[in-house]
Structures are given as C-alpha cells and as structure tokens.
Amino acid sequence: WESEYDIQVIPINIQFGDRTYLHGVDLDNEGFYRLVDESGRIPKTSQPSPYQFKEFYQRVAQVGDTILSLHVTAKLSGTYASAVAA
Structure with a gap:
C-alpha cells in the first residue's frame, strides 16, 4: 500500500x-x-534518531509534499520525542 x-x-x-x-x-x-x-x-x-527524522523530513519536504507524521504514543516509544527533536 x-x-x-x-x-x-x-x-x-x-x-x-x-x-x-x-x-x-x-x-x-x-x-x-x-x-x-x-x-x-x-x-x-x-526509534529513528532525531537526525534520521530530520533527513527524512527534509527529503520529503523538498518535493513539496505535505508531511503527516503519525507515531506511537510517547508513553510507549521514544519515536515521538525523536520526531519532535528533529
């Protein structure tokens, strides 16, 4: 998908x-x-590091796409914190 x-x-x-x-x-x-x-x-x-998120977001944003970033709750994973730090 x-x-x-x-x-x-x-x-x-x-x-x-x-x-x-x-x-x-x-x-x-x-x-x-x-x-x-x-x-x-x-x-x-x-979870991906803040640096990995930053690189990912920059690559997606360069083509002009809208970014909708969905994550597991911060209570269960550090993914959200890495995304926010990026």
Whole structure:
C-alpha cells in the first residue's frame, strides 16, 4: 500500500547482535524472519534518531509534499520525542 499511495515511511532500526539494519532498506520482512530463525534470537528495535527524522523530513519536504507524521504514543516509544527533536 505504501507504493500504491506513495506513502513514505521512516524505517526503524533493528539490531541483531552487533549488526544494525533499517527495516525495509537493509532488511525486508522475509530477511527479518530468516534472521530470527537462523539466530534463534529476538532482535532489539529502536526509534529513528532525531537526525534520521530530520533527513527524512527534509527529503520529503523538498518535493513539496505535505508531511503527516503519525507515531506511537510517547508513553510507549521514544519515536515521538525523536520526531519532535528533529
């Protein structure tokens, strides 16, 4: 649906051991589940940094698009704080 409606989504950081991936950039859903199966580990995730949000927002704004930024509540994730800091 993202490509169908030209929706841009900022990727979250996924950490398997000492390696970090960006969801949908370095690691798709199939690769994610393969790594879980192969490693037997549940990865850690983290919100995009304020710098990642800033870069993302600037790229989207350059083409003149309106930005509607939807986030999980600040009580459950640091994503909102990173977006505000950007």
